[in-house]
Amino acid sequence: MKAAIKKLWHWEFTKLAFFLFVVLSAVLVFTLTPALFPSALISVLLFFIFTPLIDAAERKGISRTSGILGVFLMLAAGLAFSVSTLTPRVAQEVDAFQRGSSRYATNVTEKLKLQEARLLAPYPMFKNTDLTGKLFTWLQQSSDRFLAAMPNFASQFLICLLLVPFLTFILLKDAHEIRRQILKLVPNRHFETVYSLISRILDEMGGFVAARIIEAALVTGIVTLGCLFMKVPYAFMLGVFAGATNAIPYLGPVLGALPGLLLAVLDPAVPNQLLWITAIYTVANVIDMAVIFPLVVAKIVDLHPVVVVTSVILGSQLFGIVGMIVAVPITSILKILIQEVYSRVYDHTEALR
Amino acid sequence: MAVTNKFLWLDLFSRKSESEVTILSTLKSNQLFVKLSQRELAYVSKTVHVRTYEPGETVFEQYEKGLGMYMIAKGAVDIKLRGHDKSDGEILVTTLGPGSFFGELALIDTDNKRSASAYAQGPTTLIGFFKPDLLEIMERKPETGVKILFQLSKVLGRRLNETTELITTLSREKKAA
Numbered sequence: 001m002k003a004a005i006k007k008l009w010h011w012e013f014t015k016l017a018f019f020l021f022v023v024l025s026a027v028l029v030f031t032l033t034p035a036l037f038p039s040a041l042i043s044v045l046l047f048f049i050f051t052p053l054i055d056a057a058e059r060k061g062i063s064r065t066s067g068i069l070g071v072f073l074m075l076a077a078g079l080a081f082s083v084s085t086l087t088p089r090v091a092q093e094v095d096a097f098q099r100g101s102s103r104y105a106t107n108v109t110e111k112l113k114l115q116e117a118r119l120l121a122p123y124p125m126f127k128n129t130d131l132t133g134k135l136f137t138w139l140q141q142s143s144d145r146f147l148a149a150m151p152n153f154a155s156q157f158l159i160c161l162l163l164v165p166f167l168t169f170i171l172l173k174d175a176h177e178i179r180r181q182i183l184k185l186v187p188n189r190h191f192e193t194v195y196s197l198i199s200r201i202l203d204e205m206g207g208f209v210a211a212r213i214i215e216a217a218l219v220t221g222i223v224t225l226g227c228l229f230m231k232v233p234y235a236f237m238l239g240v241f242a243g244a245t246n247a248i249p250y251l252g253p254v255l256g257a258l259p260g261l262l263l264a265v266l267d268p269a270v271p272n273q274l275l276w277i278t279a280i281y282t283v284a285n286v287i288d289m290a291v292i293f294p295l296v297v298a299k300i301v302d303l304h305p306v307v308v309v310t311s312v313i314l315g316s317q318l319f320g321i322v323g324m325i326v327a328v329p330i331t332s333i334l335k336i337l338i339q340e341v342y343s344r345v346y347d348h349t350e351a352l353r
Numbered sequence: 354m355a356v357t358n359k360f361l362w363l364d365l366f367s368r369k370s371e372s373e374v375t376i377l378s379t380l381k382s383n384q385l386f387v388k389l390s391q392r393e394l395a396y397v398s399k400t401v402h403v404r405t406y407e408p409g410e411t412v413f414e415q416y417e418k419g420l421g422m423y424m425i426a427k428g429a430v431d432i433k434l435r436g437h438d439k440s441d442g443e444i445l446v447t448t449l450g451p452g453s454f455f456g457e458l459a460l461i462d463t464d465n466k467r468s469a470s471a472y473a474q475g476p477t478t479l480i481g482f483f484k485p486d487l488l489e490i491m492e493r494k495p496e497t498g499v500k501i502l503f504q505l506s507k508v509l510g511r512r513l514n515e516t517t518e519l520i521t522t523l524s525r526e527k528k529a530a
Contacts, residue, residue, distance in 0.1 A: 055492050059493065180402065192419070192420040196418075196485075199484075344418050
């Protein structure tokens with residue numbers, strides 16, 4: 001009997017090791033392959049966004065495949081409509097920005113040189129430092145590096161264009177089956193724990209992604225409408241930038257407001273609007289912080305503010321801006337892991353005493 | 354020869370594998386899924402989890418957090434209770450055979466702790482149906498979910514009645530003694 005139990009333990013351990021090996025290999029393949037990672041990430045995000053819609057369609061008696069195709073068609077139609085209606089407006093803004101960029105550069109250079117001269121006047125030994133010149137050389141080099149990386153971005157974009165619809169379709173159609181097949185590898189003794197963990201993590205991530213997208217859409221809407229109302233140029237670009245950077249906790253709102261504030265300070269065509277632009281960003285972020293975050297995001301994630309701040313700092317130290325964006329969801333996954341292990345191991349041991 | 358031909362014929366044109374047939378027949382005979390149509394049963398069969406156990410292997414232990422129920426497709430399961438005293442060891446309460454199910458309270462109770470331990474008696478195949486599966490069915494096919502929940506409440510109600518009757522009988526016996 002002892003030999004049989006030992007054999008069973010050995011078998012369980014082998015199965016657990018194999019399960020972990022398969023999961024880790026899949027994660028590593030998708031994260032470490034530069035051609036796959038962005039497509040996989042976007043597909044997972046789209047999966048979380050569209051799952052409630054497809055489920056709702058299924059509840060109405062529409063088959064899952066038809067529901068997915070319907071959502072894809074609506075998405076394509078929506079994109080075509082946005083491209084046809086918004087492109088002229090955005091192109092106009094980009095064109096105006098390109099035309100105005102030399103004016104901004106001259107303006108910025110002049111203002112910076114003036115400030116530099118004023119600041120360094122009492123220190124003659126720093127007379128020849130030319131900080132403004134160095135700053136512009138650095139900016140020039142950065143933009144050259146960005147332009148050099150453009151062909152790489154273009155190829156990445158094409159890969160995404162091909163892979164994202166394919167991966168998203170598979171995930172939306174067969175996520176449950178994929179999960180079931182992965183769970184087959186889990187040894188019997190750990191099956192319920194692993195299944196409970198996976199379900200809780202997927203539920204929480206789904207809610208988190210949806211909440212973040214609602215947040216970004218609202219911030220984009222408020223900033224764009226506010227700027228359009230106040231006749232601030234580049235309203236769409238400013239709105240989209242504010243919405244996108246909003247995903248970065250704490251730093252995001254400041255980063256998102258920077259282009260608008262710089263525009264108000266540096267563009268002579270936007271006179272006396274600093275106060276209004278500041279008010280637009282403040283309103284957007286107050287609504288976000290006072291209403292959307294506590295009611296939607298915080299309820300889903302349920303982390304103590306100290307834990308959130310610590311995780312964001314740690315994320316920024318380890319992986320920069322990407323680290324800051326993924327810090328909260330990763331911390332929330334860790335929280336679920338700890339809770340589950342605690343309740344299964346410690347509570348059970350306590351009950352046996 | 355005729356047998357071989359029949360077997361080949363079945364193998365080539367039957368769209369269901371042996372394990373699928375086992376799942377379907379186990380689900381069909383289960384109290385929880387008895388009201389489901391063929392189509393609904395086929396859907397549920399793609400949701401459940403088939404698990405195979407070696408003789409003596411633990412399915413779950415008493416006081417452990419539970420996630421769902423198990424239906425016995427093949428083999429048998431011993432249900433054991435831990436005695437009040439540690440030295441008592443475990444007492445065999447019952448042995449369940451094919452078609453039986455156990456652990457269904459975990460489907461609705463959030464902090465469910467298993468009230469007894471379950472061990473495979475011999476080589477055993479169980480079909481697991483867990484809370485996330487039930488929630489997914491409720492989300493995607495609410496009509497099917499409601500049928501399962503209704504049957505589940507019937508089963509739980511019946512077990513509650515049986516327990517009440519047992520307690521009443523025991524208290525009467527105690528009073529009489």
